Structures are given as C-alpha cells and as structure tokens.
Amino acid sequence: MALIELRDVNVDFKQKKHVIHAVRNVSLKIERGDIYGIIGYSGAGKSTLARVINRLQKPTSGKVSVNHQEITHLSGKKLRDERKNIGIVFQQFNLMQTKTIAQNVAYPLIFKPNDQKRKEVDRLLKLVGLEDKRSVYPKQLSGGQMQRVAIARALANHPQILISDEATSALDPKTTQSILKLLKKLNQTLNLTIVLITHEMDAIKSICNKVAVMDDGKVVENDSLLNVFTHPKTNLSRSFVDESIHLKSSFQKVADWPALKDKNILELRYVGDKTSKPIIIDLYQKYQIASSILFGNIEFIQNVPVGHLVIELPADQASLSKIKDYLSHRGISFNQIDLDQEAV
Amino acid sequence: MQWYEQYFPNASHMTSQFVQATQETLFMTFITAVIAGILGIIIGVLLVVTGPGGIASNRAFYDILDKIVNLFRSIPFIILLAVIAPFTRLIVGTSIGTTASIVPLIIGTIPFYSRQVQDSLLGVDPGMVEAAQAMGSTKIGIVFRVYLKEGLPTLIRQSVVTLISLISLTAMVGTVGGGGLGNLAIMVGYNRFENDVTIISLILILIIVFAIQLIGDLLARWAEP
Ligand SMILES: Nc1ncnc2c1ncn2[C@@H]1O[C@H](COP(=O)(O)OP(=O)(O)OP(=O)(O)O)[C@@H](O)[C@H]1O
Numbered sequence A: 001m002a003l004i005e006l007r008d009v010n011v012d013f014k015q016k017k018h019v020i021h022a023v024r025n026v027s028l029k030i031e032r033g034d035i036y037g038i039i040g041y042s043g044a045g046k047s048t049l050a051r052v053i054n055r056l057q058k059p060t061s062g063k064v065s066v067n068h069q070e071i072t073h074l075s076g077k078k079l080r081d082e083r084k085n086i087g088i089v090f091q092q093f094n095l096m097q098t099k100t101i102a103q104n105v106a107y108p109l110i111f112k113p114n115d116q117k118r119k120e121v122d123r124l125l126k127l128v129g130l131e132d133k134r135s136v137y138p139k140q141l142s143g144g145q146m147q148r149v150a151i152a153r154a155l156a157n158h159p160q161i162l163i164s165d166e167a168t169s170a171l172d173p174k175t176t177q178s179i180l181k182l183l184k185k186l187n188q189t190l191n192l193t194i195v196l197i198t199h200e201m202d203a204i205k206s207i208c209n210k211v212a213v214m215d216d217g218k219v220v221e222n223d224s225l226l227n228v229f230t231h232p233k234t235n236l237s238r239s240f241v242d243e244s245i246h247l248k249s250s251f252q253k254v255a256d257w258p259a260l261k262d263k264n265i266l267e268l269r270y271v272g273d274k275t276s277k278p279i280i281i282d283l284y285q286k287y288q289i290a291s292s293i294l295f296g297n298i299e300f301i302q303n304v305p306v307g308h309l310v311i312e313l314p315a316d317q318a319s320l321s322k323i324k325d326y327l328s329h330r331g332i333s334f335n336q337i338d339l340d341q342e343a344v
Numbered sequence B: 001m002q003w004y005e006q007y008f009p010n011a012s013h014m015t016s017q018f019v020q021a022t023q024e025t026l027f028m029t030f031i032t033a034v035i036a037g038i039l040g041i042i043i044g045v046l047l048v049v050t051g052p053g054g055i056a057s058n059r060a061f062y063d064i065l066d067k068i069v070n071l072f073r074s075i076p077f078i079i080l081l082a083v084i085a086p087f088t089r090l091i092v093g094t095s096i097g098t099t100a101s102i103v104p105l106i107i108g109t110i111p112f113y114s115r116q117v118q119d120s121l122l123g124v125d126p127g128m129v130e131a132a133q134a135m136g137s138t139k140i141g142i143v144f145r146v147y148l149k150e151g152l153p154t155l156i157r158q159s160v161v162t163l164i165s166l167i168s169l170t171a172m173v174g175t176v177g178g179g180g181l182g183n184l185a186i187m188v189g190y191n192r193f194e195n196d197v198t199i200i201s202l203i204l205i206l207i208i209v210f211a212i213q214l215i216g217d218l219l220a221r222w223a224e225p
C-alpha cells in the first residue's frame, strides 16, 4: 500500500452565496521515497490538497490514509502524532517572529531535555547550512535562509513525509536550485518522501520522479515525470512542459520572420537514445530535404535525455507525408505548427 | 517652599491626605489590574480560540460570550456603579470606600480589556498558528507559545491603554465615595472651591499615567524581537 493514499477527496468551502469546490474527486497514491510534484496554476487547489494530507483541512468527503492509517477522522493526540509525522514548509515560511532561529527550530522539541534539544537544533541547522544564524531573528534573514529554517523546523519531529508548498516560488533561480538540491539530498539521505507543490515545471523537472497536474480542483493527469514530459495527455500539461523548455517564447520570436511564411514547420519530440541518431542528416540522405533547425533543446529527465526540435522543411505535401511516415517509424512524435497560432 | 505655600495655600497643608489618596488610587488600580487583567486575558483568549476560524471554533459559545462582552461594554460606567451597588454590598459588605469601589472597577474594565486582548491576539499571523498546528502543538501550547508569545508586544501596548483608562475610572469612583485622588479633587478641590487641591491631584494623576506609559513602552520594546 502506498505511503499516502487519497481516495475521491473533495473539499468544498461554503461561502455566503455559493460554494467553492477547491478540490474535486482527487485520488492519488504517493509511494515511500517519492518526490511527488503537484503542479497547477494559482487557485487550482494545490495548497488545499496539501493541507488535506496533514489534516490541517478536513476533506468534505473522501478518504485519506497515511502509513496504512485512515486519518480523515482522527482527533486529539492521535491527530497531533500524525501531524508530527508530516513536516510542512509553507510558502510564507510562517516562522515565529519573536523567536530566534534556534528557538524556531526547537519549537517542536519542547519536551526534550535541554542538552538533547541543543544537539538536535545543531544537527538540523547544520543540515540546512545555517549553523551561524542560531541566535538571529527571522526578520534578519533573506528569503532563501528563512526557507531553510522552515525546512529545518519541519524536520525536527523526524517526519517520514515533507510537504513543501511553493517553497521556492518567492526565490531567485539560483537560490531555488540550492533549496531543491537540499530537498533531493534529504530525500536520499533520510529516505524522506517529499510532496513538492509548485506552479513551475522547472522545479519539478529538477527533482521529482512523479507529477500530478491540477486544474480547477481536479487532478487532470498524474504519471511519472518522464511520461508527462514526453507524452503530455492534456493541453495543460503540455503548456507546462512547453513553458519550461521555452518553446512558446521561441515561437514568438520567429513568428514575424517573413522567410518562414507558408513554410512547413514541425515540432519533434523524442526520448532516449533516439537523440543521438542524426535526424537532420537522415532526412537529407533519404529524401534530399535540407531542413533547418529553428529551435533545439535537450533535457535530462530522471537521467533520460528528452529532446525537442523545431525544424523548417521546404517540402511539398507528398514528401511531407513521407517524412511523417519516417518519423512515426522511428518513434518520434511530431506536431505540425502553425506559427501564427502558436505565437499568440 | 515659600512659593508652594503661597500658590497652593490649601494643598500645602494636606500632604498626608495626598499621600493617602495616591496610595488609594494605586491600590485600586493595582488590584483591579491584576484581577481584571487575568479575567480579561482568559475571556480574550476564549474569544479568539472559539471565534470564526479559531483553533477550537465553537459558534454558540463564541456568540454568547461576544454578546455578553458587548452588553457590558455598552453600559456607561457611572450607571454601572449605581446598578451594581447592591451586588457590591453583597460581596464586600459595603458599597462605599476604596475596597468597595474595586468591584465596579473590575466589572467595568473586564469587557474593555477582553476586546483589547482579542484584538492583539487576532493580530498574530494565522500562518504561525497553522505552522504550530502542523508541528503537532496542543491547543494550550498554541495559546501560550504562539498567541500570547507572538502577540505580547501588542498586548503590552494595549494593556497600557486599558490601565490609563482604568486610572480615569478610579477618579470617577472617587467622586461617589471611593477614595483616591479623584475623590480629593472633587470633594475637596471642586466642592470647596480649593482649586489648588484639584491641580495637585491632577498633577499626581498625570505622574501616575506617565509612569505607566513609560514602563509599558520599555516592556513592549523588551518583548519585541
Ligand atoms: N479557507 C478558505 N475559504 C474559502 N475559500 C478557500 C479557502 N482556501 C482556499 N480557498 C479557495 O479554494 C481555491 C483553491 O485554493 P488553493 O489555495 O488551494 O489554491 P492553490 O492552487 O494553492 O493556489 P496558489 O498557487 O495561488 O497558492 C481558491 O479558489 C481559493 O480561493
């Protein structure tokens, strides 16, 4: 059984005049050791879903089990114990302003004897690389440093699960990468299961092995990262992928180029070792078509190379269909592009 | 000290009365502050935790408590004094004098202070409360370690406001036989046209107010990170 399992979870918020369905019929399985990405635009219901997992939010209907235990109806001490098993890092950090960094990290350790508490705090601050900030107040830290404190604090209870709600959204790309690297390290060294909530495919791309795409409260797609990246089933997933490889912005750049008017433009997506076989050369040798590359990108998703290539072909319909056959034969998925439409 | 006797002909002969009145005012303020302070904090905390979105949200309990607080807040103090005189006599044995005036002072201060406490605690970022819940903190733990700790600087400033209005209430009970500096200012200064007595009483009250303000500021600064 999966470590975290959601079955038909719904969360409704009753307002004065209407009901907001923040989460609709979500079923998910998160296995031990996963770094599970949840991606969606603002308002998709990601935070609400995260809060359901540690029962800060009670689902309106549906079941949530963590570690074989149904948590939907827990209360009192049992609920508190369950929450201790799930660390959460909030987007706004939510550090206590009147406590020092060390006191913040020590918050969950209240019942430990002092020397043990000090040791734990030292260990946690070392883990996130903030040993020198012990007696500083949160106000005096940068966003990335506050995020690290929040992570250290979330780990103080030795949780099996860490939920990170937009932990990196407020940070610059470099700091984001260092936080993601830290999460990856925690995943590997502590066998920590991580739920990474974000609206940026880049963050998911760097560390997740699985991803769920959310839209309007629903999970519209969930699969391994590689599958979503190479064969997105919904337009939403496709647009997250395109955004992360800057496909759209490159279309916009070439759209006004007069030389490309009425040309055939193909977008190719391929996975694995096909990358190393020279498609462009093949096309020339087999069909004497000199294609030119408008855009090319290779990503390594879970160590598998994934390529995107946009080429322009000066070809008539007959040879075009031959080329399409060739591509299908080689297992390369393609997509004929209408620049005027793509650029908008 | 010749000018003192010249400009304050009556007050200069009343030093011991001023000392006693000041002691009475401080006594009433102190006892009221302690009792109403504790009860006000308890009620304020209850309003916050049982209120909408609170950690122990309870609609019925909150509504009733909220209404009671509003009711008592809207009674003018001078009328409260009269209305609860029989009740005061019941618990203190008399309805005049310094000790007796503590009863209406407490009842007049609690609703006001409860609201101040509620406001201070509602100013605590709900995110911190949620973080504490997520870390498995108990409700009592959250009250003491998050609400009261994080809200302390605001709470201290609001308490200073309450204390200062409490001083003006002690002056008011003074006029109906409660003793203290208010009593001196009205019964002697005003009724006997001894203006200098009123002025000295006023100066003493102002000194007390400034002292409270100063100590409050220092405490609030100490509580801030
Ligand atoms: N406590 C609440 N009361 C009422 N509505 C809420 C509440 N919490 C969330 N919502 C609504 O539920 C929907 C989903 O909100 P949620 O915060 O889960 O979105 P999100 O995907 O995390 O968005 P973001 O990326 O902006 O953080 C939104 O329409 C929001 O307004």
Ligand SMILES: [Mg+2]
Binding pocket: A046, A047, A048, A165, A166
């Ligand atoms: Mg959110």
